[in-house]
Amino acid sequence: LTIIDFRIVLEDVSITHLSFSSEYTAAVEAKQVAQQDAERSRYIVEKAIQEKKSIIVKAEGEAQSATLIGKAIQNNPGFVQLRKIETAKEIASTIARAQSRVYLDANNLLLNALGNENLATETVPATKSKGTKSSSSGSAGYFSSK
Numbered sequence: 001l002t003i004i005d006f007r008i009v010l011e012d013v014s015i016t017h018l019s020f021s022s023e024y025t026a027a028v029e030a031k032q033v034a035q036q037d038a039e040r041s042r043y044i045v046e047k048a049i050q051e052k053k054s055i056i057v058k059a060e061g062e063a064q065s066a067t068l069i070g071k072a073i074q075n076n077p078g079f080v081q082l083r084k085i086e087t088a089k090e091i092a093s094t095i096a097r098a099q100s101r102v103y104l105d106a107n108n109l110l111l112n113a114l115g116n117e118n119l120a121t122e123t124v125p126a127t128k129s130k131g132t133k134s135s136s137s138g139s140a141g142y143f144s145s146k
Helices: 022-075 078-097
Strands: 102-105 140-143
Touching: 022 078
Parallel strands: none
Antiparallel strands: 102 140
């Protein structure tokens, strides 16, 4: 006998309690974990590819920059002088923000940036404690941010 024999029309069924075996539940959970691991692996690979592309673009940019700077130096000797002036500005800005006193001579501060000295032979700015003097050549002075 079937439901049609009793003239019953079934329109909607609601299952209120359904349980699966522990093996089936474990298999579903294992599948979900495997899918998450696969997604994580794809993300890591994609991230590595993007980092590789970023490094390549950065290296190409630096190479192009070096080429352009080389051409600028060849075509315009004043370019080096401009770089010296920019460096002197950066040093002066750093000193202005410093809490301590700094003793520099004109060569260290690159104040003679338009002179004939080679940039490679110039020294890095030296920091001295308060009240000390140096026996460097060139004009010198104290600079203080206070």
